[in-house]
Amino acid sequence: MVNFLQHTFNGLVGGAFLALLALGLAVIFGMLRVVNFAHGAIYMLGAFGAYVLLTEVGLDFWWALLLMPLLLALFGIAVERLLVARLARLDPLYNFLLTFGLTLILQDAVKSRYGVQSSPYDAPALLSGTVDLGAFDFPAYRVFVLVVALAVCGAVWWLLTRTRIGMVVRAATERPELSTALGIDVGRWVTPVFGFGIGLAGLAGVLAAPIRAVNPLMGADLIIVVFAVVVIGGLGSIFGSVAAGFAIGLVQAWVQALGEHWALLSQVLVFLVMAGVLLWRPAGLFGREEAPA
Amino acid sequence: MTETLQDQTTGVRADGGGPAPAPVPADRSGTILPRWLRWALGVAAIAVALVLPFNLYPTVAVDIACWALFAVAVDLLLGYTGLMSFGHAAFWGTSAYATGLAAVGWGLPFPLAVLLGALAATLLAVPIGYLAVKRVGIYFAMVTLAFAQMVYYIANQWRSVTGGENGLQQVPRELFGLDLSDEFYYYYAALPLVAGGLFLVWRTVHSPFGRVLVAIRDNPARARALGYPVHRYKLAAFLLSAFTAGLGGGLFAVGHRFVSLDVLHWTTSGKAVIVVVLGGIGTLWGPVLGAAGVIRLEDWLSFAGFEQIGLVTGAVFVTAVLVFRRGLYGTLRHWLRRRS
Numbered sequence: 001m002v003n004f005l006q007h008t009f010n011g012l013v014g015g016a017f018l019a020l021l022a023l024g025l026a027v028i029f030g031m032l033r034v035v036n037f038a039h040g041a042i043y044m045l046g047a048f049g050a051y052v053l054l055t056e057v058g059l060d061f062w063w064a065l066l067l068m069p070l071l072l073a074l075f076g077i078a079v080e081r082l083l084v085a086r087l088a089r090l091d092p093l094y095n096f097l098l099t100f101g102l103t104l105i106l107q108d109a110v111k112s113r114y115g116v117q118s119s120p121y122d123a124p125a126l127l128s129g130t131v132d133l134g135a136f137d138f139p140a141y142r143v144f145v146l147v148v149a150l151a152v153c154g155a156v157w158w159l160l161t162r163t164r165i166g167m168v169v170r171a172a173t174e175r176p177e178l179s180t181a182l183g184i185d186v187g188r189w190v191t192p193v194f195g196f197g198i199g200l201a202g203l204a205g206v207l208a209a210p211i212r213a214v215n216p217l218m219g220a221d222l223i224i225v226v227f228a229v230v231v232i233g234g235l236g237s238i239f240g241s242v243a244a245g246f247a248i249g250l251v252q253a254w255v256q257a258l259g260e261h262w263a264l265l266s267q268v269l270v271f272l273v274m275a276g277v278l279l280w281r282p283a284g285l286f287g288r289e290e291a292p293a
Numbered sequence: 294m295t296e297t298l299q300d301q302t303t304g305v306r307a308d309g310g311g312p313a314p315a316p317v318p319a320d321r322s323g324t325i326l327p328r329w330l331r332w333a334l335g336v337a338a339i340a341v342a343l344v345l346p347f348n349l350y351p352t353v354a355v356d357i358a359c360w361a362l363f364a365v366a367v368d369l370l371l372g373y374t375g376l377m378s379f380g381h382a383a384f385w386g387t388s389a390y391a392t393g394l395a396a397v398g399w400g401l402p403f404p405l406a407v408l409l410g411a412l413a414a415t416l417l418a419v420p421i422g423y424l425a426v427k428r429v430g431i432y433f434a435m436v437t438l439a440f441a442q443m444v445y446y447i448a449n450q451w452r453s454v455t456g457g458e459n460g461l462q463q464v465p466r467e468l469f470g471l472d473l474s475d476e477f478y479y480y481y482a483a484l485p486l487v488a489g490g491l492f493l494v495w496r497t498v499h500s501p502f503g504r505v506l507v508a509i510r511d512n513p514a515r516a517r518a519l520g521y522p523v524h525r526y527k528l529a530a531f532l533l534s535a536f537t538a539g540l541g542g543g544l545f546a547v548g549h550r551f552v553s554l555d556v557l558h559w560t561t562s563g564k565a566v567i568v569v570v571l572g573g574i575g576t577l578w579g580p581v582l583g584a585a586g587v588i589r590l591e592d593w594l595s596f597a598g599f600e601q602i603g604l605v606t607g608a609v610f611v612t613a614v615l616v617f618r619r620g621l622y623g624t625l626r627h628w629l630r631r632r633s
Contacts, residue, residue, distance in 0.1 A: 033431075035431045035434075035435065083611070083615065086615060087614070087615070091430075092430065092431055093377050093430065093431060093434065094614055094618070096377075096431055096434060097566065097570060097610070097614050098611060098614045098615070100563055100566075100610075101567075101607045101608075101610040101611035101614060102607070102611060103607075104560075104563075104603035104604075104606060104607030104610070105603065105604055105607035105608055105611065107603060108601035108602070108603035108604040108607065109601070109604060111601055111603075112600065112601040112604065220559075221442070224438055224439055224442045224559060225442075227435040227438060227439055228435075228439040230435075231428075231432060231435055231436060231439065235432070263450070264446065264447065264450040267446045267450075268443045268446050268447065270439075271439050271440060271442065271443035272443075274436070274439055275420075275424055275440075278424045278425075278427050278428070278436065279424065282427040282428060
């Protein structure tokens, strides 16, 4: 039982990363109809940025946690203004291709500077101990990750449903033309929302630095898992994407806990779930049916 | 999300409000070049294909031929069915492994092994295609990408068959005892299969079946209203595309005498899409040109000692997506038509 609780907790922490990435992806998709392939590369830049800040600038984890999401959000805003916006009126697949090209560039740029080996990054001293969760002790840093992820998801939910900005963004997402007709300046929100989504990926990256191997390819395979997660949750649904992220993290951890022989299943599980969802509810668990095609 | 990737002028963001406009590019009606020009291009292409290994390293020529098949397969879906598969490495790679296993295990002549490999890829495409065609647009890309990644993980774990990270080695190049150890001769031995695969796709695109695919690409709702089972047509195109990609993958495996996990990686799927876009979506000739260009560029970069090839291909690709969406052949055709 204690073991089970421990695996559950690990699953929630793993799910937290998927949820943060899926959240950013869903927010961007909602506003721009763009699926950002570079999301995994941004996550990698977040982790690498934390590493570089520590080793080359001397700023610790807390600074990285503050600075990297902001810097990457600015980077995202620049990318949106200079590149993504140019293709905004075309088929969204073009922006998918554009961000795919960016992914290749970002990965290889980091690779050429730092090589492919993983760099060590320690959790901050304040969070290096364990937390007594009643039944078992848990690494304090992982508890911190989970708390931050839940807080961020909660804050975004509050922002979207309880504030005026959120109302405008939701209206712009669901009925862009009608919102424009009602005098809402939809275009104004496109760039900040893109930057925000990118910042979330950067945040996930900084959080991942102390517990995942920091290397140029750390986001490469993860982004595909996140794609499967948002197909499961329904990309149009922000709640669905986050919920699917946590759920997949949980189930992966449980299967992993079964032992070595189940390693493959825990890897491909997310894709099998995706296949099941496509059979049963093609629009995703929380997604709405698109126009038939 | 009914507009196609072809559409560069009339496409509107699929932002949920209202139906997407019928995406008929302005110059679709005149896509056909004058007859004499088409013949001239065809003859030139055959001539180039026949002398290619004299002018390039034969290994590079073999790679170009294989990638041409792969890219044309992707273009059949992207350019003519309006489906962007971002997971075609699953079929290219599965065929590479199946071909390699058949050649190693049974010592089959290589054309037979390649055909078996392509059939294996087609078989794999049945469940993947069945599920993927339930979605369109960006979702189709993500779903195919995800399934291809699943195949990659399985191949990675199934070491007893695939050799895992060591790959499948010593794939024989058997053809009735002929000595094909030199890539120069292998190129010519493989050429009939390459030509066959290209002809298969060309024939498909210009058949009534192909016209229905184009109709589905341009207006799926109307195609369905006319009574065409849209999903089934898409699935058929998907299987055909997987078969063609499989031919390329099998020939690639025999050409390199070695199969590594790279053939299944998503970067390989992405590279195929890059080749198609650079060459020109929906042009068939374009992907062949694109394959020649990209393989040549990569060969040149690695010859020059440049290690981070993705930096260059990525930059070229981003530039192409931004300002060169017609691609090589699309631009050439546009230019020729204006002249003639």
